[in-house]
Each structure stands twice: as C-alpha cells, then as structure tokens.
Amino acid sequence: MTTTVQTTAAVSLRGVTRTYGRGSAAIRAVDDVDLDLPRGGWTAVMGPSGSGKSTLLHLAAGLERADAGRVVVAGTDITDAGDQQLTELRRTRIGFVFQSFNLIGSLTAEQNVALPLRLAGRAPRRSEVRSVLASVGLADRVRHRPRELSGGQQQRVAIARAMVTRPDVLFADEPTGALDSTSARTVLDLLRAMADAGQSIVMVTHDPGAAARADAVVFLRDGRIVDRLAGADTHAVAERLAAWER
C-alpha cells in the first residue's frame, strides 16, 4: 500500500535500516539513516567499499525493502508498497541506470528505450522514442543492438530508457564505473544537463570526479551518513573520501 506524503524532497528516508544475514553473521548495511534528497537536484552518494552505498540506493528506489524506517519517493510512501505498486512506481516515477547497462541484448536501442512505455500499456510513437535517443546523442544508433554499441553508447541508451517515462527521480548506480574517461565524461555531461533542466538524480559513485559534477555529495560509512559536501570540486571530494576511508 502506498500513501501520498507532503514533502519537498525527491527522496526522503527516515530511520531506514537494512540488515543482511542473521546472528553473528548479520551485517547492518544501512543503519538508521535519515536523509532528504532535494527535488531538482543531483546528489552523489560516496563511501568506502562496503559502506552501504548501493543498498541505500536500492532502498530509496524500492528495489530492496527496509527492515525499519520509512522511504518516501516523489511524495509517495513506498515503505509498505506491494509488488504491483512498486511496479507502477518503476514504470512512472523512477528511472534506474546500472553500472553494467543491463540492456536487453535482443532488442535494438530504440526498442530498449520504448520498452518501459510498452510495459505501461502505451504504444510510443517512433518520433517520441527517437527524440529521447537524440537527446542522449544517439540519433544515428536507433537500430543498433547493444553489442553493436560502445560502453558509453550503451550507457546512454540505458539513460534514455530510464528517462523515457519522464521519471520524478533518476537513480544511477555507478553509471560511469564501467566506462573509459571519455565515455564517462559524456555520460556525466548528460546527467549534468538533465539536472540543470530540473531532473532529480541520485547517483552512487566511487569516483570523486563524477561526484564533483553533482550538486551535493553525501558520504556513507558503515551504513551511516557521516558527512556532506555541497559544490565541492574533485580535489575536495577526494580528500574528504580519503579521510573517511582511513
């Protein structure tokens, strides 16, 4: 069941906890986190390996269920949402981009991008899908299949697929993690342009350069938020990350 909540945040977490394993083997991946991610802003989540970054992202996107606390996405409390509500949420309010692109290999770029709309029961116009692909610089790659595209191009198709439903929030899990520096820069430029146009973006990254392109950076350690930075450059982000990794 979902309920509508009055909030200015794109994503709001209150007392969210997620534990894996049981007994002595239990690991608290996210530990009592309170976090508001602003609407129309780009927030990067950083932290040492195993700090709970990806789990936090999955909880915020409704891909994992919290053991305790509440999660509100774009004004909708999804804490107790059932599978159908979460499916609806993924179709209409949330876009997700993975490090490994996760495109369907048998479909063309155009078909991959159109897929979420088709699943939502719409028959998208070709021009609509192509304009989204054009917006990520792939107007000339619409009929290519993933294996015929470079990593950067595949990630841009994945971003186009996530954006085609005009989601309230775009979640990105290490979107540049598998890309060379040139492709990574292209993808980050794209995300920056989207954020400047008012798109809410939450991105997990371990790359200070990528995090520095965001409006704000949240640092996580042992499942807890330990620091925040706003408007910092790459050097400042790297220094702060190094301090928390010590």
Added chain:
Amino acid sequence: MLRLARAGAERVSFGFPPREGIAERWSLFVGATLSVCLGVALVQSSLLLLITAATMDTPGGLSPTERLRFDDGRTAAVSMLGVVMGGAAFLAIFIISSTFAFTVDQRRRDLALLRLVGGSRGQLRRLLLGEAVLLGTLGAGLGIPAGLGVMAVQAWLMRRMGFVPDGFHGQWRMWILGASIGTGLVLAVAGAMAAAHRAARVRPLDALRDSGEATRVMTAGRWILGLLFLGGALALAIVAPHGGPAGGQAMAMNVPLCAAVAAAAFGPLLIPAVARLIPTGTGGPLGSLTRANLRDGRRRSASVAAPVTVLVALVLGQAGASASFTTSGIEQLRRTTAADLVVESSGPIGERIAAVPGVASASTEIELPAQITTGAGEDRETSTITVLVVDFAAYARTHPGSEALLGLDHRTAATGPGGDISAGTTRVELPGLDLGDLPVAAGVPAAVSGGADLLLPRGMVPPAQLTSAPSATFVRVTPGTALPDLTAHGKVSTVDRWLAADAETRGSTSNKIMVLVLGLGALYALVGVVNSVVIGAAARRREFAEARVTGLSRGQVIRAALAESSAVSVAGILLGLVAAGGAFIAVLNTTAAVTGTATLDPPWTLFAGLTATILLATGVTSVITSWSATRERPVLLLGARE
C-alpha cells in the same frame, strides 16, 4: 510482449519474438517445439492405434473357435496399446513440462530486466504463458502429421511381431485434431506455468544478481512433487508382493516411473552432489573449473540430467522387471512340471499315449478359447479367456502344488494358473457350446507367467469340441525303461527341451512387448536428453567467452563443457539406476511371495548399451553446442565496440 507485436508502422515495433531473439535463443524455442511435436506425435499415434484396435471388427467367415481366438488377440492388443499409451503420456508430460520449465529458467536475467523497467508479475506470466501457447500450438501442429508417421511405424511393428492381424492399420479420427492440439497446449502451458510463476515472483534485483530467492533450487513445489512420488514408489514396492502375480507385476513395473519423477524432482540436490564425486578425467584448472560449474549450475545440471534419469529408470526398470518376471515364470513352470516327455498334438490323446508300453502316466491339457461372464446387472462383465480341458487327477500328478484339484468332481471348474478368475460361479461359453453357470473352485495357484484362467474337467466338454484343439500331453516314463517312441502321436520333446523352447518363446514375446512399449518412447526420451543439453549450452556463450579471455583455449573450453556434461549424464544414469533398483526390489519381493523363490534378471547388456548411447549422445551434443557457442571471438561477446 505479445501486445508489442501489434505495434503500427509509425510506432516502435518489436515483433514477437524479436527476430534477433529467435536467432539468439533459437535452440530454446526449437527445443521446446520439438519436445511438444514428438510428444504429441507419440500420444496421438498410441491413442489412434488403441481406438482402432478396440473397435476392430471381427472378420466374417470365422469359425466360433477362430472368432474367440480373434477376440482374445484383440483384448491382448488393446491391453498392450493401453500400456504403450500410458508410457507415451507419461513421457510426454515429463519431457514437455521439464523442457518448458528449463527454457523459462534459462532466461531469468532477461525476465529480471523486464521487471526492472516496469514489467509487472502478471505481464511476465502472460509473456511466458503466451510463448507456451504459441510454441505448444506450433509443436502440436507439427506433431499431428508426425504422429501419422509414428503410427505407421508402430502399426508395422505390431503386425511384424504378430500382435495384430496382417491388415491392421491405425485409423484416422477427426477429433484427434482437437485432442492433439489440446495435449500440446495443455502440457506446454502446464510446464511453463510453475516456472513462469516462480520467475515472476523472484525479486528483480535477486534475479539479476542471482542471489536471494533466485538461488533457491528446491522450491516447495519440488519438495512436494518429489516426496509424493517417492512415497508412491515406496508404496508400490511395499504392496507389490501382496498384489498376486498380475497385480504385483503391474505395481513393480510402475515403481521406476514414480521413482524417476522423485529423483528428477530432487535433482538440484542430488545431481550436482553425485556429479562432483565422478572423476571427470580433467585434472588441474580444467578439473577445478568443471567442479565449480557443477556446483554453480545446479539447476542447469538437474534439468539436463532429468530426462537421462527417466530414460534409464524407464528402460532398465521396466525391461529388467519384465525379464525377471519372465525368468521367474520359467523357473516356476520348471518346478511345477513333473514329467519326462511332452507330446504336442491336438485333441485328447492321453489314453492312447498312456497305453504305450513304458509310459507310467500321461496328462493331456487341451487348450480352448472361451467366453466367460461374471457378475450380474450393471456389474455383468464378459471377457474372452483361455481354458484348459484336463483330467484333474492326472493334472495334479503332473503339476505339484495343484493337489486341490483332487477333491473336485466333474461338474466343477477350477481356477487356472492365469489367476484372473476367482472361485464362485461363472458362466462359460465354449465355441458353439454354452456350458451355463459353473461352480468354480480354487484349483491351481496363480503362476507368475500366467496361463489358462480356467481348468475344465474332461467330462464337462463333449469330445467333438476337443478333437481339433491344440493339446500338450505330459508323459512320465516308467522308471528303469527306455524312452518310449511316441512320435506317432505328435511332436515329442523332452521336458527340458520343451521348457527351453517355451522359455525362448516367452522371452521373445516379452522382448517384443518391451520394444513396442519402450522403443519409440525411449527414442523420444533420448531426444529429450539431447534437447536439454542443447538448451543448457544455449545461455553459456558469454560464460564460455569469459573463460577464454581468462586464458583457456577454445579446445579447453569445449573439453571442460564435455567433462561437465559427462559428469551430469553419469549422475543422471546413476539416479536412474537407483530408481530402477526400486523396481528390482519390488520384483525380488513379488517373485519370492508368488513363487517362493526371489528372482532377478537385470538386463546388464541393455544397460551397458543404453549408458554408451546416452554418453555418446550427450558427449557429441555437448561438443557440437560448445563448439558452436565459441565460434565468435570472445572479445566480440564481452567487449563493447569502440
């Protein structure tokens, strides 16, 4: 996805399934379609032949005796085709449902991606069931004409083996179209349903990462199915010794079917565990890789091994049980026949032979077909049987264990070794002669090998009925005298030679029945085995490419895949052997209970041949599929283009 196919020209069109999807997953779709096609063909052929035999008209111009013999032959053919039909249905259900479940399982990742971009559980289920409907219909559509070919082969086999008259051909029935399409559809959808339900239920992130619920190999459904069929196999094995000769045999023959389904259900637990114990012949890193793959691909291994297990259990268990009961029957006949010579002739020649010098006693058994009617009102039932007309006293002397006959008068019939008639009252009609309601007393204990169902005393049947009927006279020679010359009375054999010839006939009949019952079914199961190896390799192109970029040569990848496939096949064969072993235990207990001597005659030559065939088929298929899957340069599969 079915709805996606209807997109207009200016809309983004997907087609169904996507053309590229077919190219990439052709082996999954072809495998699933083939399993339906052959399953439907086999069931349709068996069903049409069964209906044809059951409705076969008795030819005109036959004498009453010939008419009854024809009826008896028809009943036997219908019974046999019933077993063939049962076997075909069992295999079709098993092979089609497991193939469809496997094809769904092989696409977990793609299905998870659909969920992540907004696909609902219902959409996934509809997609998979829609595919099952499409492939089931296509397979059944191809299976209908294929079934006509199978029917021609089965009818030819039956004619050649003498189970049906020369002119026997399966007859087409229009309604079979609906039955065959329905069979293909229902089995395909039923097979895909459980897998589709499971694939839709698993959380997308788990399916994508192959973690959490997605890694659980033993579902509640598998446990229930496995325990249910294991319980069934145990129950059959326990009850079989108490089921008499006919019931016990039927139960023992069904033990391997139940045990095989149970073994296949527990496959994800058992197959990798057993396979890891089998030396793969590849040491070092290749051996480690093979063992790791066996550990990691538990569901794949179990799916590949399942048809192997069923094939071995079915062929070895049923052929072994059949051969053992035949051997037991021969041994029992040997123990219950006290004579020196046998004269095969016609009519009641006992007195004439007894008069020959040197003959101590002679017992003539004259065989006649008869129609019996039991029960009354709605329970009234008429069937054609074989009766033996005998002299009770002489019969009892010749067949130890039949002493109960000595107390019967010439107005009472007695139960025969066939065992299908109980003591009571039975109406008996011989060809052209109604004997009326006869009291039937307990006479001869039922024999494993069957025989005449009813013994009639000589005085009950007029001599005219007996003159031309085939007879066997068992002769005891006076001790201390030379064997008398009885060749003037018929074909003379020593009892040992007669028993040997009888054993050969019975063995040959038993083998023919097994070829009919198992032959095409076993071929279908073997196709199922090859199918599962192909489907298992279809989704491994990326994995093979990863192994190659890690440093393995193409040959090493193919060798590792072959070692893995062979280990899985051997594990499947061993589980099949265990399932067949269940039948063997039932056979030992049943033969001991019925004849007093536990008998087992496992067909080891058949087992060796079957094992070699399975290993060759899976080995060659594995090499071809892994060779084909590694044709592309690995970097093209793994690396993105610049």
